[in-house]
Amino acid sequence: MSIYKGERQRQFPSKISTTSFVKLYILHLLNERSYYGNEIIDEIKERLDNKWEPSPGMVYPLLRELEQEGYIDGWWEEPDKRSIRRYKLTDEGYRHYKVILLQYKSTFEDSLHIVKNVLKDIYKEKF
DSSP, rough: OEEEETTTTOOSSSOHHHHHHHOOOOOHHHHHEEOOOOOHHHHHHHHHHHHHSOOOOHHHHHHHHHHHHTSSSEEEESSSOOOOOEEEOHHHHHHHHHHHHOOOOHHHHHHHHHHHHHHHSSOOOOO
16 A cells, blocks of 8 residues: 555545546547547547546646646647647657656556455455
């Protein structure tokens, strides 16, 4: 169990915040191609088999933050209308993505292990 500020980690089952998870997923998607905000939301929802989706209230502030940090570049598809802002990963964003990708992998593995053990122990699932 990890220790944070001298205390046990009490978040369950994942030790990664929703915001960090969505940030990782945004960078992952933008590593593949350019997207706009609603497209990112829809793509995450689809890739998670419609079981969960991030809210626009989470995605759009993250996009602005990532752009301010230089991890992504944004541009208006139609500059006169300013209705659709597309984003792409920068070189700095790619380096940051690779770092957090490695940082979070063991956390996801731990979470999967916990969930599998709960399903096996409480729900008598076989794996």
